Amino acid sequence: MTDQSKIQGIDVTDIAEQFGTPLYIYDGEQLDRNYRQICGPLHPSVEILYSLKANPNLSVCSVLGGAGAGAEVSSAAELAVARKAGIAPADTIFLGPGKSEEEIAAALTGGVYALICESYGELDLINKVAETVGVIAPVALRVNPQEAARGAGLRMGGKPRQFGIDEGLLMSDPDLAERYHAIRLMGVHAYLGTRILDEDMVVENTTQILGMARRLSGRLNFPLEMVDFGGGVGVSYFSGENDPDVEVLTRGVAAAVGEFRQHHPETRVFMELGRFLTATAGLYVTRVRYVKESMGQRFAVTDGGTNHHMAAVGIGSFAKRNFPMSVLNRSQEPRDQRWNVTGPLCTPNDTLGKNIDFPEVRVGDLIGVHRSGAYGPTASPTRFLSHGYPAEVLVHQGTPLLVHERESVDDILRRQPVHKVLTTKRNQGN
């Protein structure tokens, strides 16, 4: 096991001293390794798109873009971040069930490789915006597959959803492409779920989606310039879970894509990855402000909590499951006590860890939540109790760089206009 209290040889306690807590620390080398681990065996048959949703930090995105990833974006801001990170529009796709007219226009004028269309209503709007902008819009259909993938436990697709268009509807609409004069139908997209730990299921999904894409392009009579088979590759967080076997996964995906390529040698094939690329590269660091006991249980109250790391609450499970955690400045000491780790919020839900085996915790200690690089602060209620967005640091080639400033009280007040009619002077006149 690698020493979890160091990143690229730098003591995390030193980084916390320099930048303060609470903060997120990202390891640039780990981001790079994660990308290469999947891209290496699949390139050049499959191109990897980074799903910015998992971690839209500009510098994180730059590292992954620099490694070779394209981008899958779902908002005007994510599109701008991907551009600023140096990812070419030709390697960027725009997706999402509720795109605004402005976002569609920005994607078209920005020259994205494909708009991933999620409904008939959106087809109408894309066609209209494309006419106004004066372009032919490259559009791939996001499809909700008819058949659910059968795989260990999880069943994805084949159920009513707000995402994509039902496969059955599309199959019974063979002249869809002809109705939209400003749209070039050019591809198929499907995404069947997140945090998939079973490598065989990823392979099965891939095979199924590639087959579906061929059927659809035949039936609707459009050339398959691209297929995006999603991904949803997970990482383990909780006890009893295992990381997917990436070697088996890439071998299976390569075989499925190889078979597909015999019929479609020119098609660009994409895999989207968010969590897999970023999760293991991130560490959330909090400092212990108080230690206390209540009814026989020990509590370490820290300066950051679920306002920055909602995922650590473990939504969706009855019993609280803990992310991997450690006392960063006591990594050598035996874990012979039971602790609860809670944050500064005034709600019992603000619990990062419950009944964790820790060494004795003292005020000033640093507690780290590992594997926290995906769905961290941007997927958390950072304004809850107005503590604001945490600082983010990227360790790049041995140097820690501040890549997102901590939000200040002024930042929080600045966006709230003061209206004269609402200002009362309570202490005057009585």
Ligand SMILES: *Cc1c(COP(=O)(O)O)cnc(C)c1O
């Ligand atoms: C969220 C999302 C992703 C990223 O999912 P991960 O599980 O983080 O890899 C990819 N594609 C689509 C369409 C998504 O909604």
